[in-house]
Amino acid sequence: MFGRIVKYLLLLLVVVAIGVWFAEHPGKLAIEWQGLIVEMPIGLALLTALIVIAICALAYRIWVFVRKSPQTFVHFRHERRNHKGYEALTKGMVAVAAGETAEARKHAKKAHDLLDDPSLTMLLSAQAAQLDGDEEAAGEFFDEMSKTKGLEFLGLRGLMNQATARGDKEEALKLAKMAYKLKPKTEWLAQSLFELQIQRGDWAEAESILSTSIKHKLVESKDGARQKAALMVERASQAEREGQNDQAIKLLGQALKQDKELVPAALAQARLLGKANKRRKAVSLIEETWRKTPHPALYDLYQEMQGEPDALKRVNLAERLASQNRKHVESRIIIARAALEGQLWGEARDELKVLLVEAPSARVFAMMAELVETENGDLTGAREWLRKATEAAANPAWVCQECGHVSVDWSSVCSKCEGFDTQIWQTPQQAETTPPALDQGQVVEVEAVEAELVINKSTAAQ
Template sequence: MIRALWFLLKVAVVIAAAIWLADRPGTVSVHWLGYAIEAPFWVALLVTLAALGIAALGYRLIRGLIRTPQRIRRHSRARRRERGYRALTQGMVAIAAGDAPTARKMARKADGLLNEPPLTMLLSAQAAQLQGDERAAKQYFQAMLERPETAFLGMRGLLTQAIKSGDRVEALTLARKARGLQPNTPWLLGTLYDLEAQSGDWAAAEGTLQQAIQAGAIPTEEGRRHRAVLLLERSFEAERRGRADSALSHAQAAHDMMPGFVPAAVRLARLQIAADRLKPAAKVVERAWRQSPHPELAEIYRSLVSSYDPLARVRLFQKLVRQAPDSAESHLAVAQAAIEAQLWGEARQHLNRAMEIGPTRRAFRLMAELDRSERHDEDAAKDWLAKAANAPEDPVWTCNSCGAVSHNWGGLCGHCGAFDSLTWKAPTVAVPVMEPTDIPPALARPATV
């Protein structure tokens, strides 16, 4: 409707103009080069308008002819770019499908069609890695370092290669360089923290850990545990350097952060005993026992109450049972103290309770010791020892990464170098390991206390 009205309006304007011109007749005279031309005004106006139309049409035709080569080149580039992106897409699909030959073919095709090295070099590097050609992939990644827009991608590729090959020293160097390019990248902060921790650079790892938590790369609760482990390792380092005060303060900070973390409680209690602070050490053990009953805590507590008579020691160990009455460790600790005090009935009562909660080799061995000490019954003792041999393995510090076992806790696994991987559980595969606090020479770094 609107378009029809607009058309009628234009027709009305034309008619009005024609009427206006008809009411005002006149002639137009032109004298040029000895010629005289006279025509009615309306004829001259129509000729002028026709000339202007022909001139405009000629201008557009000439301009179109001039621009035709440019349009052909632009169209060719667009087609070429479209083919290049199609090849790039097909290459990405081939990477996802694990088709290395097609991926490399599409990478070469995309490189020839596109003038975008960041995309084509990345595809070429991934295709080379898919074919197992790490040397070629490394060359592509190194070439990417030469361009500011691709430097971080190249650094990431080289970092991934170094980690994959087990070259943690090179990986740490590359991770620190990459942080200089992108300081707040979550995955990079998490990787850098892990590498610094594995290298034994505890102070640097602690700073990176805080950044990683703020960036969301590491959950807050997990970060608390990692920081407690770092503080314990700094405590060990301070002790090796002869700085007892720093060793104690780091251990205290770790325990305050995670009161139920057994290694922190054990470390702090031992340092307090060394400093002749026996009552605070006993409180540390009792506080930790409430959350995590553990044989190492019982051993420390036994050393704390060693100066008391046997009956008093049993009464003191009863505190641990009150802290965690449903733990087998509580009853085993009291049972051992009762055997030493020759309280046979109480020892047997607590051992039976421990076995109800969960039979272990230690419980069977203590039963054997009880029958041998109370009744001098070697046959019964042998029966208990036979049951102990067939019972499940007692828990031990076991690496979650490689399954290696250790009798002592440490921040690093002595077998695979994994950080904060030792947990207290029954082992599945026994692997000979170094002491967990011994950092492999290839990873060693000067630590700051």
């Protein structure tokens, strides 16, 4: 504000100075043209010149306005149409969100008629058609969008959703691949493509997508490593079916590098190593895996690899494997199993007594039933233990974390909900119950075991 005042004051001073100068230096201006002589004071001449310039400037502006008025009118009309078109577009989107089919259709048509760029209204038109249940019309809009520059991704997404809704997984997979090429960093798209490839059994392609997702940080590295291991197990299974056992062994080794605790990978590799006459390496792998994650299937394969027919020697093998992780429940169970087979009642009883205190379960009660029947011929006692087994927590199994489905055998894909990498070896939740009550004699026996364990721990601590 202050600057403007100073500017006007300076301009006024300049005008006054010029006026004073002409007042102090009077003179005349004479113009002769075609015998006509015109004389006037210099001040009047300057004023006349200024008036002429002002008239010319005004005439020029009028000429420019007249010349551009048609274009200006067209521009104004275009802007007004655009304003109404965008207003209709906004109202149409609101109608779609509110589920008002007729309103959505009406505003979509109005926006399409008013806006010169149909790409702005295609999505609204497609959504309005879907809201009205006209999937065919919506598909036409989505198809047109997939061929329009800048809207390809939106069109492909719409077509992919339609294919998924009608159960056409092959078409959905094809469209997902096309969309993925446009936007590989889109999390929902990468996950959708990954799931479609899993459902189709394209394990190698699914692994490639997973690697890219890990690189773009769409999947956490720890989860990604576990999922890659599961995919490699599936690829190995496929390679084995095709007779490529060496390739299968290699893939299973890579799987174990990704997830050292993936028991199914260790089992499959050990079995294939045994077929390739590499029994020592297979046995070593089972023992190494037992140190980290004991599993009953590892013990079964371990005994199978050894091929030992003598029951007493099988007990020694069980103890050797159990020594890799001696205090684990599974280690005590395999010793008890082997001892029962070898009729070493005392050793079996020692292990089962500890298990009754630390980890009572259906299989522990079942082995107690076998022990009292085979050692003493006590059928009544055996039936009582079997009754308790039916009431106890179920044996561990592969349990899907998504739907709770229980399976004896591991699979990367749940057979019920088709969830990928959802199975964990655990006691099924629906079968977890309070261990059944023991009778008086059994209570005394268990209390004695507990006391003995306390003494042993104290002695070990000293």
